[in-house]
Amino acid sequence: MKIKNYLFLVFFCITSISFTQDIKDDFKQEKTRKNAIGFSVGLPGYGIEYARSLNDKFNIRLGYTFFNLKDYEINDFKINDDTANLLINANNKAYELLFDYKPFTSSFRLTFGMAYFNNFFVSINSRASDELNIGDITISEEKYGYNQIEADWSSSIAPYIGIGFGRSIPKRNRLGISLDIGAYYLGSPNSSISSTGLLSPSEELNRDTIKEGFDDFKIIPNLKLKLAYSF
Template identity: 25%
Template sequence: MSVLSTNGQVVSSDNLLHQKSVQLNIGTQGAGLELNYKVMPKTSLRLGANFVPLAANNVFEISGFNSTSRVGVNFYNAHLFADVIPFNRFRNVRIVGGFGYFFRADGNARINPTDNYTYGDIVLTSEQVGHIDLDIEWKGLAPYLGFAFGNLYPGKRFNVGFDLGTYYLSRPDARITGTGILEGNSTQESQLESNIKNYRWLPVLQLNFNFKI
């Protein structure tokens, strides 16, 4: 592809190094901001950050156990990616690789019983029964690999693209904390960690809005 330079000469767009753009994105890893910089004819660097804080009440029920629940998810990362154009005929397709550092990457759930609990002649209130907290954390460095579609550097002022890829997170740590008669459930931490040890893939599907600078 050729374009006119400022002096009227025809030059290859591959030679337009040091192009820059700002990218706003939204998707499975929340909302984010990236700075894109072209360092080689077919290679660009992306430096950015994403965050996703979510919380919801009563998203699940436990059969035979009346309770309320609160679930939260928090993922905050900074990342550095390299975008490479592998095919001259498909210049809007890029392979993306790099790393993200997750300052916070966790999910948590608190379960509160709502009924009294009867054991023989003993009746315990929901406050005496207590509550239980489940916490899972993937904090740390995570490699990333994926594909991107669209031009990082708009021909005019603005364009749209999208990314499809995945992070490979660190092995998760799990904690179970209980109060009242539920305090003894903390002994199940090792079993919970074993059950979730392979939950390390964080898929990324995001829509990108690029602005030329």
């Protein structure tokens, strides 16, 4: 009888320990934060994103990046032997679908995915910085005219590949800082040039030059510093 009671007591203790450990494991699992909201700044603009942990190796991230530069002036910009005043406008609105792969237990990650650039363009207005004197003839800036150069990548889908340092979903603390480095492949933009005044005859000659120049801008760099909050 005593042996039965003793065996029952041992069985009860083992079961209790196992049950307690299961509760601890469940509680620990519940405490694991799998979501995060992040705010970033850098190239190609400001951003906000939502990140979700899929498993120990993969995260999925949905983001929105935006940037707007309006009437930014650069005076006396040197172009060959001449100087010009530049007026620059730029806009970027992009939606991102990204995946993080964590090959190690550290915070290093590989990132791949795509972005939809809904509205992405650059506009540069170039005009003489001063009146032009040719002998006894003086030509005003207005009469000399200006060049309007535009490049547009809007409605483009761009694959993305990059690396990251820091967790997209902070693990130990709710707040975390991370760095993303990578590139989007956008392809060549739709480019154009329009000229006024005395520069009008050169418009046709410069069109191919402008197109060839923008053909090199197929890759857009990504460099962002992000603050994330996990929950």
